[in-house]
Amino acid sequence: MTDKSSGNAAQLATAADRTTELPILSGTVGPAVFDIRKLYNDTGCFTYDPGFTSTAACRSKITYIDGDRGILLHRGYRIEDLAEHSDFLEVCYLILFGELPTPAQREHFVNGVTYHTMVHEQITTLIRGFRRDAHPMAVMIAVVGALSAFYHEDLDINDPHNRLIATYRLIAKMPTIAAMAFKYSLGQPFMYPQNHLSYAGNFLHMTFGVPCEPYKVDPILARALDKIFILHADHEQNASTSTVRLVGSTGASPYAAISAGIASLWGPAHGGANEAVVQMLAEIGSVERIPEFIKRAKDKDDPFRLMGFGHRVYKNYDPRAGVLKSSADEVLDLLGKKNNPKLAIAKELERIALEDDYFRERRLFPNVDFYSGIILEAMSIPTSMFTAIFALARTVGWLAQWNEMVEDPEQKIGRPRQLYVGADERPFVPLERRG
Numbered sequence: 001m002t003d004k005s006s007g008n009a010a011q012l013a014t015a016a017d018r019t020t021e022l023p024i025l026s027g028t029v030g031p032a033v034f035d036i037r038k039l040y041n042d043t044g045c046f047t048y049d050p051g052f053t054s055t056a057a058c059r060s061k062i063t064y065i066d067g068d069r070g071i072l073l074h075r076g077y078r079i080e081d082l083a084e085h086s087d088f089l090e091v092c093y094l095i096l097f098g099e100l101p102t103p104a105q106r107e108h109f110v111n112g113v114t115y116h117t118m119v120h121e122q123i124t125t126l127i128r129g130f131r132r133d134a135h136p137m138a139v140m141i142a143v144v145g146a147l148s149a150f151y152h153e154d155l156d157i158n159d160p161h162n163r164l165i166a167t168y169r170l171i172a173k174m175p176t177i178a179a180m181a182f183k184y185s186l187g188q189p190f191m192y193p194q195n196h197l198s199y200a201g202n203f204l205h206m207t208f209g210v211p212c213e214p215y216k217v218d219p220i221l222a223r224a225l226d227k228i229f230i231l232h233a234d235h236e237q238n239a240s241t242s243t244v245r246l247v248g249s250t251g252a253s254p255y256a257a258i259s260a261g262i263a264s265l266w267g268p269a270h271g272g273a274n275e276a277v278v279q280m281l282a283e284i285g286s287v288e289r290i291p292e293f294i295k296r297a298k299d300k301d302d303p304f305r306l307m308g309f310g311h312r313v314y315k316n317y318d319p320r321a322g323v324l325k326s327s328a329d330e331v332l333d334l335l336g337k338k339n340n341p342k343l344a345i346a347k348e349l350e351r352i353a354l355e356d357d358y359f360r361e362r363r364l365f366p367n368v369d370f371y372s373g374i375i376l377e378a379m380s381i382p383t384s385m386f387t388a389i390f391a392l393a394r395t396v397g398w399l400a401q402w403n404e405m406v407e408d409p410e411q412k413i414g415r416p417r418q419l420y421v422g423a424d425e426r427p428f429v430p431l432e433r434r435g
Helices: 039-043 079-085 088-097 103-114 122-127 136-149 160-186 199-208 219-231 239-248 254-265 273-284 287-298 319-334 341-355 357-361 369-378 383-407
Strands: 007-015 018-025 063-066 071-074
Touching: 007 039, 018 039, 071 079, 071 088, 071 319, 079 219, 079 319, 088 103, 088 199, 088 219, 088 383, 103 160, 122 136, 122 160, 136 160, 136 254, 136 383, 160 199, 160 254, 160 383, 199 219, 219 319, 219 369, 219 383, 239 254, 239 383, 254 383, 273 287, 273 341, 273 369, 273 383, 287 341, 319 341, 319 369, 341 357, 341 369, 369 383
Parallel strands: none
Antiparallel strands: 007 018, 063 071
C-alpha cells in the first residue's frame, strides 16, 4: 500500500475574527482528516474532543479498521486470512516489519523469540513477594516494569538495535511471565519454557504442565490459542495502544511503556470484556431463559446489558468473532464439551442479534470477546487469566506502535489540551477570615 498522506485540499477556519487554513490530509484508505496543528497559533482556539474519538494523533502503517464494513487489516492483509493461513509469530513479523517473512526470515525471527523466553531467576523472587491471590494482571504490570532493572542497555531507545532486542525480549518473555503469575496463584512450581515447542504450545506447557510428569500439547488446542493470539495482536489506536504511545513519547523505556499498556488494558471497559461475557452467559443459564434477558436488554430502565455485543469502532459484524465462532466448535468438540450450554446460549443470542431489528438498528453485533471467553474457559483457563492472555497477544502490537512512534519525525511528547471550567483567578483569603 502507498502512503497518500498529503495536503490535497484545505478548509478555512475562523474564530474570534482570526482565520487559518486547515489542510486536508488523505491516507491510503479511510476518511480524510483536517490538519489542525496550526489552529491554536493562528486563531487562539483548539478543539474539544473527549476520548479523542474524532482526532488522529499519529500517522500509522500498521493496522486499519473499517468499522462500517467490518474489516480489519494488518499491513494490508485481512485478519481472516492471517488467522486461517498464518501462525502468531508470522503475524508478529508482519506487524513489526511490514511484510510477511521469507522462509529464512521466519526461521531467524522464530529462533530469536524462542531463545529469549527465559526470565532472570531473580524475577521469581519478585513474584513470590506478592500475595497468592494477587491478580495476574497486577503481577504482569509489576514484572514487566521491573524488566527495566535487568536490561539497562535497552533504555537507549534511539538505538534501533536496542529497540529490536527489547522487542524480541518482550514478545518472548510475556508468555513466561503470564504463566508464572498463574502458577504462583495455584502454589505450583514455575515451569521453564521448552525451546522445541511452538509459541502457543509453550504457553500451554508452562500453564498446565507440572514437573512430576511430561505435558503433551494438544495441537488443536495450541492452534485455537494461537488464533486467539492472532486476533488480539493489534487493533489500531485503542486505549492501551494510545497509552503505550503516550508513555513512549516521553522517552521512557519500552518496559515502562508496555507495563503502562497492560495497566490500561486491565480496565473492564477495555480488556476485561470476555470475562464479562462468560459471567453473563452463566447468569442466563439456559437457552430457554434467553427471551427474558433479551427483554431486559431492551428495557432502558433495566441496568442489564448484553455483553460481547457492539464495539466502539465496529458498526458491523466484528470479523474476529466469525473466526472464533468456528474455533469454539472445534475446541469444545475435542474436549467433549460440544453440548456446552454457554456455547448454545451464545449461538442463540447471536442468531437473535443478527435478525432482531432492535439490535440491527443499533448495530449491536457480536465482537471478538463474545466467543474468546468460551474457548478459554473450555481449555480450563480461569477468568482471571483472560485479560493476561489478551496482554500477552497485544504486546506485539504495542511494540510495533511504539517503534513506529519513536521513528516518526513528526512525533512530539503527548500533551492533550483541556477546556477549563473551574474558578477564575481570585484573591487568597487568610484562614482567620474564612467561614
